[in-house]
Amino acid sequence: MANVPGLGVAKGMALTLRRFFEPKATIRYPEVRLDVPHKFRGRLQLLYDEYGTLKCETCFQCAQACPIECIDMGGIDTKGRYHIHWGAPETYGERRDESALRRSGRPVPDQAYAHFDPIHPEKLEAILERFDFDPKMMLEILDATQAEYGHLPVAALKLISQRTGAWYAMIYGTASYYRHLRFEPPAAEPLAAATATARAGREAAFLAGLDASLAGPARGGRGGRRAPPASRA
Amino acid sequence: MTAVARSWGRLTLAGKILFTVIPILLLLTAGLVLVVVLFGKPVVDFLAANLWLVRFLVAATAVLLMSVPTAFLIIYMEMKVIALMNLRIGPDRVGPFGSLLSVVHGLKVLMKEDFSPTGSDRLVFTLAPVVVYMSAVMSLLVLPFAPGLFGADINIGLLYLFAVGGLTVVGLLMAGWSSFNKYSLLGGLRSAAQVVSYEIPLTLSVVGLLILTGTMSLNQISLNQAGWFTNWYVFQQPLGALIFFIAATAEGNRTPFDLTEADSEIVAGFATEYSGMRFGFFFFAEYVNVFIISGLFVALFLGGWNAPIAWPEAWAIHLTFDPGSTGMGLLFALLLIPPILILALAAPFYVGRSSLPWWQALIIGFVLFNVLAIVVVGGWAFISLDWVAGLLWFLGKTYVFVFTFVWMRGTLPRVRIDQLMGFAWKWLLPASLLNLFVTALAVIVMNPR
Numbered sequence: 001m002a003n004v005p006g007l008g009v010a011k012g013m014a015l016t017l018r019r020f021f022e023p024k025a026t027i028r029y030p031e032v033r034l035d036v037p038h039k040f041r042g043r044l045q046l047l048y049d050e051y052g053t054l055k056c057e058t059c060f061q062c063a064q065a066c067p068i069e070c071i072d073m074g075g076i077d078t079k080g081r082y083h084i085h086w087g088a089p090e091t092y093g094e095r096r097d098e099s100a101l102r103r104s105g106r107p108v109p110d111q112a113y114a115h116f117d118p119i120h121p122e123k124l125e126a127i128l129e130r131f132d133f134d135p136k137m138m139l140e141i142l143d144a145t146q147a148e149y150g151h152l153p154v155a156a157l158k159l160i161s162q163r164t165g166a167w168y169a170m171i172y173g174t175a176s177y178y179r180h181l182r183f184e185p186p187a188a189e190p191l192a193a194a195t196a197t198a199r200a201g202r203e204a205a206f207l208a209g210l211d212a213s214l215a216g217p218a219r220g221g222r223g224g225r226r227a228p229p230a231s232r233a
Numbered sequence: 234m235t236a237v238a239r240s241w242g243r244l245t246l247a248g249k250i251l252f253t254v255i256p257i258l259l260l261l262t263a264g265l266v267l268v269v270v271l272f273g274k275p276v277v278d279f280l281a282a283n284l285w286l287v288r289f290l291v292a293a294t295a296v297l298l299m300s301v302p303t304a305f306l307i308i309y310m311e312m313k314v315i316a317l318m319n320l321r322i323g324p325d326r327v328g329p330f331g332s333l334l335s336v337v338h339g340l341k342v343l344m345k346e347d348f349s350p351t352g353s354d355r356l357v358f359t360l361a362p363v364v365v366y367m368s369a370v371m372s373l374l375v376l377p378f379a380p381g382l383f384g385a386d387i388n389i390g391l392l393y394l395f396a397v398g399g400l401t402v403v404g405l406l407m408a409g410w411s412s413f414n415k416y417s418l419l420g421g422l423r424s425a426a427q428v429v430s431y432e433i434p435l436t437l438s439v440v441g442l443l444i445l446t447g448t449m450s451l452n453q454i455s456l457n458q459a460g461w462f463t464n465w466y467v468f469q470q471p472l473g474a475l476i477f478f479i480a481a482t483a484e485g486n487r488t489p490f491d492l493t494e495a496d497s498e499i500v501a502g503f504a505t506e507y508s509g510m511r512f513g514f515f516f517f518a519e520y521v522n523v524f525i526i527s528g529l530f531v532a533l534f535l536g537g538w539n540a541p542i543a544w545p546e547a548w549a550i551h552l553t554f555d556p557g558s559t560g561m562g563l564l565f566a567l568l569l570i571p572p573i574l575i576l577a578l579a580a581p582f583y584v585g586r587s588s589l590p591w592w593q594a595l596i597i598g599f600v601l602f603n604v605l606a607i608v609v610v611g612g613w614a615f616i617s618l619d620w621v622a623g624l625l626w627f628l629g630k631t632y633v634f635v636f637t638f639v640w641m642r643g644t645l646p647r648v649r650i651d652q653l654m655g656f657a658w659k660w661l662l663p664a665s666l667l668n669l670f671v672t673a674l675a676v677i678v679m680n681p682r
Binding site for chain 1: 314317318319320321322325640641643644645
């Protein structure tokens with residue numbers, strides 16, 4: 001059957017005829033546009049005006065408006081020093097000042113961040129005052145905040161970001177790095193205790209397994225000095 | 234700036250065109266009237282005495298005029314059908330569904346620089362596309378489109394077709410030779426070799442048919458196949474039809490035998506040095522050739538203009554209505570019927586849907602009237618005019634084959650030159666000889682003297 005002359009031709013012709021009636025893959029671009037992914041924002045680009053001058057006036061409005069704070073700017077000053085970066089650190093909070101926001105035409109955020117679970121900002125303000133709004137003291141600020149509120153509410157993080165000028169994403173990163181900082185209220189006490197025990201047990205087992213696999217049965221003992229590789233001349 | 238130049242500058246583009254064209258037309262009309270008045274009588278007398286001359290001139294003009302739209306249509310079909318087979322949409326910008334794109338192609342080709350290379354034989358270089366196109370158009374002259382609708386009913390029509398079709402080779406060789414380019418020359422020789430090789434099985438495959446019909450007139454061959462579709466020669470000459478189809482594909486330089494001018498390759502064979510309208514002639518000739526070989530296949534093997542079903546005489550509808558007999562009434566009807574019918578067809582929509590503006594109702598009425606008029610007039614012509622029905626059948630069958638050629642182009646890969654030659658000489662030639670001998674034997678056995 002496979003050797004009938006012309007069978008391949010017939011098969012091919014049948015295939016193209018079927019394709020003839022199938023729905024087409026073409027997208028008529030200017031009229032029909034594919035949906036871009038939800039979070040697609042296009043490519044960041046600095047524009048030049050018709051005189052060839054950079055249009056950017058370093059107003060930082062784009063950096064301020066960026067919801068995930070991924071826009072940053074850097075540059076050199078007239079002395080060739082690379083230090084322009086969101087302005088000087090002491091002006092960070094100033095740039096997010098209410099009046100600064102108003103001047104730049106952006107909505108002034110609700111200080112209680114009622115949009116999230118609202119908090120009482122006075123206690124947090126006191127903490128920040130104590131640490132002098134210093135972003136370098138972030139871990140201490142977060143510790144104190146958790147001690148005050150029981151966990152780290154989103155509104156508190158937003159306020160910390162607002163007051164210290166540190167990026168929300170960085171604060172979130174810091175907070176999520178430390179195991180003792182948490183974003184939700186702690187679970188009920190017995191459950192939390194049980195969870196803690198279980199986690200401690202899992203960690204111990206994992207460490208033991210890691211030790212065993214690293215040391216190997218013949219060498220014995222963890223932390224012993226490894227024998228140098230034999231092949232090294 | 235004179236006053237004349239100022240007023241000229243104030244005209245719009247359309248105004249400038251009209252301002253120049255209208256006086257020219259008026260002058261031409263006046264001149265024509267003068268010529269007719271002065272020399273009309275003897276010219277008309279001469280033409281009346283030599284009707285064959287009128288017929289020839291009209292046929293040649295008609296064939297020339299129809300060849301270009303035919304090529305446009307087939308080029309558009311090729312672009313669109315192959316695109317659809319590739320899951321693309323194809324041309325869709327110019328005209329409805331992109332149908333005017335091939336016209337734009339034609340204009341583009343007209344506007345391009347008409348270049349001829351240094352050292353080329355200018356005369357031959359210019360004549361080559363003319364010869365190729367002329368052979369295509371001259372072949373169209375003997376194709377029987379419908380009963381009574383053909384350029385000339387030559388009693389050696391088929392021979393004429395092959396002879397004139399063979400002129401293509403001359404044109405290709407001229408193009409290859411005069412380009413002063415060895416690749417063109419090689420391309421020309423290659424295509425000449427292909428066309429000459431396939432000419433033999435093409436001609437031999439028809440000889441069996443000629444034994445059956447006893448005539449070479451295409452008109453007579455079409456007449457012989459009247460009646461039911463079982464009378465078509467494809468059922469008496471299946472092998473001949475197959476060989477003819479394959480060889481005609483090669484003759485028309487179509488895929489899978491299109492290596493004379495394979496358009497996926499950079500060097501375009503004999504047409505390498507051609508540009509502008511000279512290339513356009515080669516291009517159009519190719520598509521006119523597609524039409525010709527399809528039409529020829531239909532005329533020879535598929536009954537030509539005959540419908541596949543022979544209506545019994547009892548069922549036939551006879552309309553004895555002759556529009557000419559109504560005299561002035563016809564004129565009045567032509568004037569009055571369209572507006573009245575448009576209004577009558579628009580009225581129900583306007584009355585039935587109160588939200589419809591009157592002009593939209595009128596548009597609906599106009600469209601409906603056009604559909605109705607086309608159906609009624611077309612139906613009347615189809616029933617009472619023999620040649621309309623014949624033309625429709627012929628064109629329908631022909632375009633089915635044009636579609637098949639395009640379909641093959643969308644499917645089949647190109648063959649190598651050795652496969653091409655081997656197929657012609659080792660398979661098609663013996664097969665066509667076999668077909669010829671079997672047919673001759675059958676005729677002798679069936680009709681012993």
